[in-house]
């Protein structure tokens with residue numbers, strides 16, 4: 005009967021508009037219910053609490069990890085408090101604002117006290133800060149979603165909706181439950197026909213949601229709730245329709261909405277950092293046959309993008325131009341490498357240990373290049389360690405961007421020639437090119453400064469010229 009719907013952080017920041025679109029809009033009171041909303045923290049909030057998802061710029065957590073004393077992270081936590089209070093002032097009615105401010109003040113005060121105590125405790129040799137870091141990360145992350153969910157409930161209640169704050173953040177809970185138990189126990193007694201649950205996208209659980217899934221975790225919560233409660237449909241609301249390219253780069257007048265696609269394409273997007281859906285979140289929905297839709301939160305009548313397992317486009321075509329900037333190409337050249345596969349295994353392990361995300365890699369007889377995303381600091385550490393371990397190797401670093409053409413069936417004849425010509429005509433030099441046998445993605449490596457121009461050039465050559473109309477394969 006019910007749907008489970010996730011609202012991403014970018015959309016949450018436009019809360020007033022959400023009230024007049026998906027949350028209430030023109031719905032009659034009967035139509036308010038039979039929906040479960042899972043909300044992310046307001047845009048930028050988790051970045052400030054932990055670290056920037058794309059650039060790795062440190063937030064409170066990253067500063068705490070490196071800290072010798074509270075001076076290093078406490079001011080950042082205070083900045084987050086001010087940011088949260090400013091959001092309350094912007095989005096809430098004066099009466100609700102007082103409660104919202106109290107709520108978040110209390111949580112931040114408790115978090116700050118815990119972190120100060122922990123730092124003091126760990127100054128005694130018997131306790132190691134390292135053992136507790138993940139808990140601190142989880143506690144900080146939970147503040148973002150508790151904030152946005154609590155505020156959403158206040159605003160909905162003021163509008164007369166019987167909204168319920170479903171706080172899965174484990175605040176003051178005695179012992180953690182498993183991920184599934186945590187969700188089931190909160191949904192056991194709920195009457196979805198007369199209550200509108202607003203659920204924190206963060207779940208406190210024995211497995212550690214950050215440890216298991218890391219950033220983008222609210223999509224895991226969303227997918228688990230959909231499967232455990234047997235949802236009719238799962239919907240992700242985003243700021244734009246899933247489009248043939250980033251509308252803010254290429255322009256709303258040029259992009260085409262994607263009507264249908266498959267999970268394979270969604271995985272490629274998520275690898276590039278445009279999370280159509282967290283790859284691990286797709287699994288449960290796929291297995292249980294729950295249809296997944298990505299919708300524009302601000303155009304509620306539009307059917308959006310339907311993602312299914314089996315879909316492939318009726319004729320080969322490029323569906324999306326996506327990309328990732330701030331990628332570091334770590335190139336390792338060593339003539340001793342020839343025929344030695346341990347090299348790759350060891351280097352991959354090292355990058356994994358440093359929590360650098362390998363977006364792509366390529367190899368020839370005596371060199372391997374890893375295209376990684378992560379903070380510059382970690383990349384520098386990786387370079388140092390590789391140089392120490394392989395003193396004969398020449399290790400070099402190139403800041404680059406990846407730009408990809410993606411489609412459920414990319415076997416378009418002459419696509420490679422078209423791509424390279426389009427980039428050459430735009431004066432962009434291709435530093436490397438990747439295409440796998442499966443032909444769902446073709447990836448070009450370009451200079452960081454060419455990123456935007458490359459996306460626009462490929463969109464023009466591979467999508468705009470096809471005259472798809474408003475939607476590529478309507479759902």
Ligand SMILES: Nc1ncnc2c1ncn2[C@@H]1O[C@H](COP(=O)(O)OP(=O)(O)O)[C@@H](O)[C@H]1O
Pocket residue numbers: 011012013014015047241242243244245246247248249250251252278279280324326
């Ligand atoms: N192909 C695309 N279709 C739609 N939006 C895109 C696309 N590529 C990039 N974007 C960008 O993604 C942003 C939303 O990013 P994301 O981090 O996934 O949001 P959310 O906070 O909703 O989870 C949009 O503001 C848009 O500029």
Ligand SMILES: N[C@@H](CC(=O)OP(=O)(O)O)C(=O)O
Pocket residue numbers: 011012013014044045050051057148205218219220221222223279
């Ligand atoms: N706010 C969390 C969880 C999340 O899923 O966010 P979003 O839906 O905005 O990607 C993060 O940034 O990781």
